Amino acid sequence: MTDLELLNLAVNAMENAYSPYSEFKVGAALLCENGDVYCGANIENSSYSATICAERVALFKAVSDRQTSFKSMAVVGCYPVKTQDFCYPCGVCLQTLREFCAPDFKIITANSLGDIKEFTLKELLPYGFSLGR
């Protein structure tokens, strides 16, 4: 699975977003160490705090299938009118990833022009909380 293939799966997942309030669609594709891929889209709620991000949807789907070893995640997002902005995981998602992923876990994002950026989890969350696991 190449980074570009993972990004394309995230783009496809983005179409499944339920985002009637923000109209901001996000898609994520999570690559497991065994090669399986789990996708997710953001799911908003009338009670805004019940909203969940695409990244955590993908991660929770994977963990609920007993997957706990991950290589990388692709994340994309946009409003109906596409911009050149990149979509980065929020702090809650980074902390959630921190629970299961190594510091060198790769996070890939792309904008609507096809420009790609890659980071490690450690770069985006240098001091994540941990109980020592």
Ligand SMILES: [Zn+2]
């Ligand atoms: Zn998030």
